[in-house]
């Protein structure tokens with residue numbers, strides 16, 4: 001039997017880009033769509049009175065390369081379920097490939113059994129994303145890079161380093177005797193990369209959590225902050241306890257101006273009130289999670305948000321074209 005030749009003339013490896021946004025980060029999704037010059041696809045997301053979520057696509061995605069943009073911030077379970085249901089909807093409509101674009105992945109702090117009789121919820125979330133039907137995922141700065149191993153699908157784990165570093169170079173240029181301070185040993189390795197690139201010294205705070213309650217105690221400062229301007233760098237701020245403890249500690253050790261840089265603005269309820277009361281000159285973060293207008297107003301001009309949209313758009317473009325992402329970072 002002869003095969004009609006037009007069957008072989010498929011122009012793209014995975015079909016055209018189809019962008020779908022959940023309801024968790026509309027501004028970021030719109031910016032990505034603008035950078036890609038590709039509109040967000042219409043869909044309905046309905047919350048029924050029984051709290052069940054329903055999704056309907058307005059047009060077929062058969063054979064297309066689909067990206068679901070949904071961050072899994074507070075309300076975590078609503079946002080996570082929306083993500084899963086959207087992925088399954090695309091799968092059932094025969095999308096050629098589905099990528100979960102999750103700028104902030106929830107539950108990554110639950111990544112090991114560090115006490116008896118506890119779950120590893122990060123693994124469960126990875127499994128759920130796969131079972132829903134995702135072929136790939138994209139995210140930023142996981143709590144621990146090893147979490148990549150919880151997925152058996154490929155992923156692009158991106159680093160906010162690439163979007164923050166220019167601003168931080170400019171900032172440290174204006175600082176007096178700058179030092180990078182890592183308030184959590186878990187993030188210290190990444191903080192070292194920032195410090196090396198900025199050519200400034202690094203200090204650490206050894207912090208120990210005392211229980212599952214949102215309390216943290218800073219135990220020891222390793223390094224010199226006296227008469228220096230400090231950048232406290234952490235992967236996320238949730239309750240603000242870690243940063244508040246760190247700020248107080250370095251102040252006691254003679255730090256001068258303090259800048260707080262954090263990648264994921266989780267900002268649990270009441271955290272912003274605690275943060276804005278701290279003697280911090282500037283808070284620098286990204287839009288992997290949207291910050292409410294009310295919280296932005298509380299920070300005022302002490303808040304600087306640097307967007308990850310352009311980087312995500314470039315990575316989506318490359319993924320669609322089957323091009324290297326590492327090349328973007330000269331890797």
Ligand code: R5P
Nearest residue numbers: 184235237238239240241242
């Ligand atoms: C911890 O492992 C992280 O790097 C952050 O230090 C932590 O998630 C911050 O949480 P919180 O703001 O509740 O102290």
